[in-house]
Amino acid sequence: MIYLDYAATTPIRDEVLQVYMEVSRSYFGNPNSLHDIGSKAKQLLELCRLELADKINAEAEGIYFTSGGSESNLLAIRSIVDGYKHRGNHLITSATEHSSVHNLFRQLETEGFKVTYLPVTLEGQVKVEDVKAAITDRTILASIQHANPEIGTIQTIEEIGKVLRENQVIFHSDCVQTFGKVSIDVKKAHIDSLSISSHKIYGPKGVGACYISPSVAWKMQVPDTFHENGFRPGTVNVPGIAAFVTAAQLICDEMGINTKKYQLLRQKLITGIQDIDHTITIEGHPSHHLPHIVGLSISGTQGQYIMLECNRCEIAISTGSACQIGQQKPSKTMLAIGKTHDEAKQLIRLSFGTGTKEIHIEKVLEVLKTITKNL
Template sequence: MIYLDYAASTPMSEEALAVYVESAKKYFGNASSLHDIGTAANELLTICRKQIAQLVSGEEKGIYFTSGGTEANVLAIRSLAYAHRHKGKHIITSSVEHASVHAVCAQLEQEGFTVTYVPVDRFGQVDMKALERALTEETILVSIQHANSEIGTIQPLKQIGELLKKKQIVFHSDCVQTFGKIPIDVKQFHLDSISISSHKIYGPKGVGAVYMNPRVRWHMSLPNTTHEGGFRPGTVNVPGIASFTTAALEAENKRNTVQQHMNELRRYFVEQITQKQLPITVFEHPTDQLPQIVGCLVHGFEGQYVMLHCNRHGIAISTGSACQVGKQAPSKTMIAIGKEEDEAKQFIRLSFGVRTTKNDVETVVSVLEQLQKERMST
């Protein structure tokens, strides 16, 4: 089967898998235990913490490991909101965030916080003027994703960070789709907190991390938590974290080569559908685009039908974020960029990975072309 859903999840790399197996054998101890086996596990954890921190230009003591990107978003946002509520109860996020961010913001609204969802332009990029207008003396936290998981638009984090730093407002970003793909510098972007995940970069599922600026206050989500400095309860997944770190280092080493390949695949896809004059609209920002995520409208068909048609032909694509699968509502990103509901339901997402080839692209274009021909003949 041709797999074109890398934005949802990736297969583990051979190196990450080997490290997981070896770590599970040798470092099975609880990293909080005081005996030698526990100490060995903790020492490995310390190395991983340092290496992950270096990849985002952060500090070792700012890394807290989690069960993945969703938990990282939830814990980061809740812990920051409650730590700073003495200053105000206003939070700002965007209309195109991941479902986990919208969910925790909705929960905080029920708990007495006020949330503003700033709009985006037709490319899916945050309206900076709207963001600045939304800031008040009560604003304590802004959470803006680094790149959209459905269309791959990259947000101007540095510009946002500079604005928020002047106003001394805490800045969090969901960097799950960008970590290991494009540079993330928490200091240059003035980020106080970010969320990252393992299974988006060829590491194991069930592992992620939050980077929290050590100089920024955060509130313990569950009282008397001892693991991860009180940030997250539960025994730390040392083998998973070692494997995640391996995958992250591997992604960083290959980043330039891989991204060049992603750009080539994207250009080739656009060239192919243009040459064949297929009624498909590809969404992309002119300059700030994550190339491996290709969001499209296949005019005349609902996205679910296109996805099932591709699946019958041995191609795996999606109709948006995997966290929204099964919901009948149209893509929130499509609605946010101004599409009507019926048009938004025509959305599909292709996402490329290291194993994707030009032949794979040709095959999916051929299948999409066949779909159009079938429609014309009926």
């Protein structure tokens, strides 16, 4: 089976799995325990916090480990909104956010908050001037994803962050798809809070992290919580965290090599598609995009049909974000970039990873050519 769905999840690396097993054996103590076994686990946990903070140029005391990207988004936004709701009740986000963010903002609307859902261009980018225009004297937080998980468009977060910082609006960014693929500097981008996930970077599932700047106030969501400085209840997953941070170290070290590889694979795919059929459209921004994600639309055909045909030919692709699959709903990203409901269901997504080879792209092109010819 050719796997081209790395944006959904990645296989755990051998080195990472080895770390998980070793830490499970040797650092099994609860880091909150006061005995030596607990202290040993605590020391490793704090080393992991320091190392992860270094990868995003952040303060270690602002790193909180979670169960993944969705929980990081939920806890970060909730905690910060509760910490600043005395200053206002207006929030800003985009029309193309991950479901964990989008659904939370819908819920916050039922609790009395006013939310501005910023439109995006045909390429999927939020306009900086729209961010600026949306800010009011009641705005307390804006959440803009770093890159779209379905079409790969990267937002101009440095410019957006600058505008938000100038207007004293807290900036949260969902960086689950970008961490380890493009450089992230929270200082340079004026990011106050962000979320990342382990299983997107060849780490174990069920582990992630949230960063909240120590200068930002936040409110504990579950009273009398002691783990992660009160940010999240539950015994800390030290083996998972150590494996996650190991995966982060490896992927950040290999970022340049991987980027070059994905760019070559992407160009081979796009060139081949252009030679196949004019009914296939490449979605997303032509230059500001993640190198490993390619969103495609095939005119007149639902993406689910293309996905199933590819699966029959032993190629694993997706019809968009894994968190939306199965809902039989059109992609909200596609709707946001101006597609009709029928057109929005035509999306398929191919995403590359460390195991992707040129021969895999050639096979995909061969299958797509056969499918479009039969259509």
